[in-house]
Amino acid sequence: MKNWDTERVAQAAGARILAAAPGGGGPQRVAIDSRDLAPGDLFIGLAGAREDGGRFATQALEAGAWGVAVRPVFAPRGPQTGAVLTTEAPLAALQALAHAWRQELGARVVAVTGSTGKTSTKDILAALLARERRTVASPRNYNTEIGLPLAILAAPAGTQVLVLELAMRGPGQIAALAAICRPEVGVIVNVGPAHLELLGSLEAIAAAKAELLSALPPDGTAVIPADEPLLDPHLPERLRVLRFGPGGDVHVVSSASDGVTIEAEGELIELDVDFRSSHLLTDLCAAVAASRALGVAVGGTYDVVFSGLRGERVELAGGVTIINDCYNANPMSMRAALEQLGSDTLAARRLAVIGDMLELGAADEERYHRELGELARDAGVLLLVTVGPRAELAGEAFRGGEHIHVEEAGEVASTLEPLLRRGDVVLVKGSRGVGLETVARALALARVTS
Numbered sequence: 001m002k003n004w005d006t007e008r009v010a011q012a013a014g015a016r017i018l019a020a021a022p023g024g025g026g027p028q029r030v031a032i033d034s035r036d037l038a039p040g041d042l043f044i045g046l047a048g049a050r051e052d053g054g055r056f057a058t059q060a061l062e063a064g065a066w067g068v069a070v071r072p073v074f075a076p077r078g079p080q081t082g083a084v085l086t087t088e089a090p091l092a093a094l095q096a097l098a099h100a101w102r103q104e105l106g107a108r109v110v111a112v113t114g115s116t117g118k119t120s121t122k123d124i125l126a127a128l129l130a131r132e133r134r135t136v137a138s139p140r141n142y143n144t145e146i147g148l149p150l151a152i153l154a155a156p157a158g159t160q161v162l163v164l165e166l167a168m169r170g171p172g173q174i175a176a177l178a179a180i181c182r183p184e185v186g187v188i189v190n191v192g193p194a195h196l197e198l199l200g201s202l203e204a205i206a207a208a209k210a211e212l213l214s215a216l217p218p219d220g221t222a223v224i225p226a227d228e229p230l231l232d233p234h235l236p237e238r239l240r241v242l243r244f245g246p247g248g249d250v251h252v253v254s255s256a257s258d259g260v261t262i263e264a265e266g267e268l269i270e271l272d273v274d275f276r277s278s279h280l281l282t283d284l285c286a287a288v289a290a291s292r293a294l295g296v297a298v299g300g301t302y303d304v305v306f307s308g309l310r311g312e313r314v315e316l317a318g319g320v321t322i323i324n325d326c327y328n329a330n331p332m333s334m335r336a337a338l339e340q341l342g343s344d345t346l347a348a349r350r351l352a353v354i355g356d357m358l359e360l361g362a363a364d365e366e367r368y369h370r371e372l373g374e375l376a377r378d379a380g381v382l383l384l385v386t387v388g389p390r391a392e393l394a395g396e397a398f399r400g401g402e403h404i405h406v407e408e409a410g411e412v413a414s415t416l417e418p419l420l421r422r423g424d425v426v427l428v429k430g431s432r433g434v435g436l437e438t439v440a441r442a443l444a445l446a447r448v449t450s
Contacts, residue, residue, distance in 0.1 A: 001026040001042075001101060001153075006067070006083045009042065012100035013085065013093040015069050021083035027066040030097065030153045032146065039064030042083075044094050045074060046146065054090070069093055091145065098149030099180050107136075107159045109181050110290050113166040113174060113212055114189025115205065116333035117283050118143075119307050121189050122165045124273075124280075125287035127304040132296050133160040140307055141327075143167040148177050161294065170198055171208050178215035185293045186212040187223040187286055191230050192332035193368065197361035203230060210234030221293035223286055226251070242293060244285035250292070252281050264288055272301040277343060279336035280311075311337070314444050319422035321347075322443050325429040326436035329357050331368045334429060335375055341427045342379030348423025352381045353412055353439055355430020356388035365390055373397030385416060388434055409435040413442035 001009065004026035010017045027042035034056040037043055043065045045054030054074030061068060061076060067083025068076070075086045087093040102109065112122045119141070126137035136159045142151040143165040155162055166177045178186075191206045199205050206228075213222050213234055221240040224231050226248030235241060242265075244250040253261040259272045262285060273284065291298050306312065307327075314322040325337050334357065341350050354376070360368055372394035376384050382401035386392050387409055395403040406412055420426070426443065430436045 002028060002157075006085075009067075009083070009097070010085050013069060013087065013097045015085035015087040015093050017083070018075055018086055019080045019082075019084040021067050022081070025066075030094070030150065032094070032150070034060050034063070037063050037065055040066050042066050043068045044090050045070035046090050046094070057084075094149045095145065095180050098152040099182070101155070102152050102162070102181055105155060105157070105159050105162070107155065107162045108185075108294055109162045109164060109183040110185040110187060110294070111164050111166050111178060111181060111183035111212055112187040112189065112290075113168055113209055114187075115192035115194040115209075116330055116336065117189045117279060118165050119310055119327075120280060121187060121283040121286050122163050123306050124284055124304050125187075125290050126163045127302045128287050128291050128298045129161050129163065129294070129296055131302075133294075134158055135161045135163060137163040138165040141165075141167075143177075145173070145176065148180060152181060166212065168208050169195055171204075172211070174208060175211040175215060178212055183212070183215065184217055184220045185223065185290050186216050186220065187290050188212060188225070188228075188231060189283065189286055190225055190332060191228055192330060193360060193364065194330035194332070195359050196364055197359045200361075206230035207234060213239065221290075223289045223293065240293070242289040244289045245282055248285070250285045250289040252285060255281060260284070262288055264292055269299050271299065273304060275304070277336070277340040279340065311340070314440065316444065318420070320420050320443075321425045322440055323425065323427045323429075324437075324440040325427060326355070326434075326440055327432060329355065329429050329431045330360075331357065331371070334372055337427055337429050338372070338375045338379045338381075341381070341425065344425050347425035349382050349421065349425070350380050351383045351385070351416075351424055351426040352376055352379075353385045353387065353416065353426065353428045353430075353436065354391050354394055355386075355409065355434035355436045356390040358390075358431040358433050366393055369393040370397040373399070376400060383419065385412060387412060387430060387436065387439075391430065409438050412436075412439045416443065
């Protein structure tokens with residue numbers, strides 16, 4: 001937005017101008033945290049749970065902000081060093097500004113959602129596209145009504161493809177996010193029992209995910225799993241549909257140490273990627289399908305950088321490997337992570353630290369947690385550490401090796417560290433509310449002596 005003047009920024013945001021920015025240019029980027037502000041930024045003061053960001057408007061201008069957009073009550077008065085815009089709805093202003101910038105970019109937009117694997121699919125797709133197109137992807141977990149606009153606004157002029165991740169916590173959220181980013185390719189990685197407590201049934205979850213399909217233009221493309229009939233009632237007839245996974249338009253033919261062969265609409269594609277787990281290969285198929293929808297041919301070697309806390313492997317000095325997958329958890333992602341652990345042929349021993357899966361609802365959470373114990377056994381786990389009252393049910397169903405239960409994440413590292421041996425591979429996974437990221441950090445400092 002560097003070439004936009006104050007009037008254009010205000011018009012795009014639906015804001016009123018109290019003071020124009022000197023010099024006539026536009027902001028370098030948009031920030032919502034005054035602590036993350038750089039000179040030349042537009043600071044938008046959002047209302048938080050405990051504080052309204054508008055209170056920091058004067059501080060932002062003093063730090064060199066291009067300008068501020070805040071509620072009128074927080075607008076600085078008198079002569080200012082930057083633009084002062086006022087709006088009664090700063091969040092709506094942020095979203096409107098992002099929508100306008102998406103239009104200005106003219107980039108092609110792919111939106112990715114799903115109960116699990118959407119971030120990995122986004123990361124893979126960004127790697128596939130980057131060789132042929134100037135591509136920007138959502139950073140980290142910028143997938144909400146705040147994060148998505150920030151991801152769009154961070155894209156520089158000249159961006160050709162935006163790969164955006166959409167979160168879903170209830171009906172209408174994906175529709176609202178899609179209205180901001182206006183995707184032409186919609187990828188639904190899967191439909192699973194994440195947020196089951198909130199939505200009540202898998203059918204309702206599928207309907208909420210399918211809001212993405214309804215938002216696609218007449219010439220858009222839906223990329224969906226081949227084995228998910230719950231999405232079929234929600235497919236608009238006007239869309240091109242690419243199905244991925246076994247039996248789909250895009251599926252894995254073979255996977256070996258020297259590469260992966262994928263068949264895409266009858267064409268064989270050779271890919272060299274540094275992962276072979278089944279769930280990531282499914283995500284790869286979804287990414288290949290989305291690439292084809294954009295007209296981008298893929299093939300050859302790709303270096304995929306996955307977002308943090310999602311299957312990140314951390315090698316300890318004592319020869320122990322931590323699989324840090326504690327960003328979040330639901331039954332589908334837990335199954336995938338345990339299956340991946342079970343397929344690790346280089347592990348001398350397989351260990352797992354499993355935390356509660358939240359938001360499953362009272363009617364289903366016991367069954368899903370007990371199934372984890374069976375999955376851990378099938379994966380060859382020799383030591384299972386469970387964290388939280390729900391995860392303890394997994395321990396009760398575990399008929400493999402040793403089981404240790406602790407109530408809080410802070411107890412895990414001191415319990416597990418003396419038991420670690422060279423060659424161990426330790427999966428750490430649970431819902432974010434359990435706080436297992438502290439376990440992964442503490443184990444990264446562990447001393448392994450045996």
